[in-house]
Amino acid sequence: MIHVRTKIDRPPADVVAALGEFSAATIHEAQGRKGALAHRLKPVDPAMSFCGPAFTAEAQAGDNIMVQVAISYARAGDVVIVAGGEFEQAGSFGDVLATACKSKGLAAFVTDSGVRDSADLRTLGFPVFSGSVCIEGTVKETLGHVNTSIAVGGQVVRPGDILRGDADGIVVVDPSEAEEVVLACRRREDHETLIREQHRRGDRTLIEVHGLTEKLKAKGLVVEE
Ligand SMILES: O=C([O-])CC(=O)C(=O)O
Ligand SMILES: [Mg+2]
Numbered sequence: 555m556i557h558v559r560t561k562i563d564r565p566p567a568d569v570v571a572a573l574g575e576f577s578a579a580t581i582h583e584a585q586g587r588k589g590a591l592a593h594r595l596k597p598v599d600p601a602m603s604f605c606g607p608a609f610t611a612e613a614q615a616g617d618n619i620m621v622q623v624a625i626s627y628a629r630a631g632d633v634v635i636v637a638g639g640e641f642e643q644a645g646s647f648g649d650v651l652a653t654a655c656k657s658k659g660l661a662a663f664v665t666d667s668g669v670r671d672s673a674d675l676r677t678l679g680f681p682v683f684s685g686s687v688c689i690e691g692t693v694k695e696t697l698g699h700v701n702t703s704i705a706v707g708g709q710v711v712r713p714g715d716i717l718r719g720d721a722d723g724i725v726v727v728d729p730s731e732a733e734e735v736v737l738a739c740r741r742r743e744d745h746e747t748l749i750r751e752q753h754r755r756g757d758r759t760l761i762e763v764h765g766l767t768e769k770l771k772a773k774g775l776v777v778e779e
Pocket of ligand 2: 671
């Protein structure tokens with residue numbers, strides 16, 4: 555039985571870079587409100603953000619041997635993402651492993667389990683997203699798989715899927731849809747730029763600017779003035 559697949563199809567770098575110009579929330583909206591990982595998966599520091607192909611691993615709850623194996627085989631630009639049984643009571647990754655990730659040029663580390671050494675992780679600046687922050691360590695015993703489809707934060711993540719993370723959380727994008735999603739993100743940004751300009755001008759009400767007048771009327775909104 556093969557545990558580790560090292561060869562994955564990575565999306566073109568220019569597509570990853572283009573997606574990385576947009577926020578996770580914009581991408582989520584632009585691709586039809588799908589792909590958002592559970593909101594509890596958050597960066598150790600809100601300033602952390604990333605975009606890159608998923609290099610997936612499954613780890614037994616409270617065991618980080620496969621985390622270490624995955625990091626060893628991941629390449630520069632990859633996002634190592636670990637399904638760790640949503641086990642919150644363990645720091646399965648910390649500043650030592652983050653130092654290894656950073657020196658390999660990985661894009662980020664994501665786990666649905668916990669991480670530790672959070673102050674040092676913030677100082678290092680390598681993007682780390684997790685389900686919890688926890689003092690307790692892990693054992694290094696049980697084998698699992700690297701680069702199979704995994705379920706993390708309620709989403710299926712396949713090796714090579716594009717992950718975008720920022721202060722709001724993480725969204726997964728199917729590489730076959732990525733170019734279309736980039737165009738949809740641009741359209742959405744252009745539209746929001748116009749809306750913001752109108753708010754700055756301040757000569758119409760928010761209800762008018764957001765095109766809610768007719769809808770609120772149809773619903774029978776009553777306002778006492
Ligand atoms: O000890 C571990 O396996 C995790 C950790 O704290 C580190 O990477 O610094
Ligand atoms: Mg440590």
